[in-house]
Amino acid sequence: MKLLIIDDEKSIRNTLKEILEFEGHEVELAEDGVEGLEKATSANYDVIFSDIKMPNMDGMELLDKLAETNIDSSVIMISGHGSIDSAVECIKKGAFDFIQKPLDLNRILITLRNATDRTNLVKETKVLKKKVSKIPEIVGVSPATARIKKMIDRVAPTEARVLITGSNGTGKELVARWLHEKSNRAEMPFVEVNCAAIPGELIESVLFGHEKGAFTSAVKQHKGKFEQAHGGTLFLDEIGDMSLAAQAKVLRVLQENKISRVGSDKDINVNVRVIAATNKNLREEISNNNFREDLYHRLSVILIHVPPLAERREDIPLLTKHFLEQISNESGMPVRNIEQDALEELSAYKWTGNIRELRNVVERLMILGSNIITKEDVIAYAKPIFR
Secondary structure, three states: EEEEEEEEOHHHHHHHHHHHOOOOOOOEEOHHHHHHHHHHHHHOOEEEEEOOOOOOOOOHHHHHHHHHOOOOOEEEEOOOOOHHHHEEEHOOOOOOEEEEEEHHHHHHHHHHHHHHHHHHHHHHHHHHHHHOOOOOOOOOOOOHHHHHHHHHHHOOEEEEEEEEEEEOOOOOHHHHHHHHHHOOOOOOOOOEEEEEOOOOOOOOHHEEEEOOOOOOOOOOOOHHHHOOOOOOOOEEHHHHOOOOOHHHHHHHHHOEEEEEEEOOOOEEOOOOOOEEEEEEOOHHHHHOOOOOOOHHHHHEEEEEOOOOOHHHHHHHHHHHHHHHHHHHHOOOOOOEEEEEHHHHHHHOOEEEHHHHHHHHHHHHHHHHHHOOEHHHHHHOOOOOOOO
């Protein structure tokens, strides 16, 4: 295990280091909270021991700073001036445990073992979540799909903001998820906000959070989406439907990297990469005074357009087979094959609902069609609006 000891007393640092190295752990030292924070955020430690009373930055302030970074390390606080109140305060701020000086060897080793178990559990949970929530591949062989994949590979590792445009159902969210997955923030949260689904009077609370009592139904403090996405990616879907008042506040966050919860005047630093998407022509929305031009320029450092399915018909056979397999795995239905002329019939349709509509039709064909899906099945059950 890799451990970090933060204490301004050299004798305490060295004593703890000797004990823990004797137990087979790798140990690094820091003289105060400032140095400790720098080391904790630049390397991965399983457990951090920190004194409370230190110059420059004390242990309580260090806990606050560590909470903002979303690191996985368990933090054990140590103090020569311990009390129940200080112990409770440490736990509230995110510490795993609290140990009083003079340090007891057995208590240190037991607490370390428990803290290590907690750290391992957190890491394993993240790995399992990632396996469970595996992101679907971007399927297709058309030049348009190839361009999108190439753009994702080039843009994802940067910190550039991205604006994704395209009709409903084209796969804008999937593009956003792959931008996050291939970024340096992939281990951190990906938080999605559907701006069109949130009433205008609630959008500020959803994005920035609120304090207890900020309004009638605010019965407890709530962290907004920007705070939840700290260190990761915030996906603002349907940004074109956001109110002008909310747009102004989002613009301020993008400029200053700070938010304030509703009902509070305290600024909170946030480190978030923003990816936005819209099915609207934002240039037209700007001309109609429905969208802020300065926000548009902040969001559109990189533009990725996802064309409708009708403009990438080469992808339809591959997408159809992909959905046949995916739906079979999800539902337990037997895998169905599909005849070539059935694929050609599907490719000839004008998919107004794009990929989302195609998937629905494939599921319908699996339920209602023959064991091997035929052209006649497509004609009978697909029934798109336009042909």
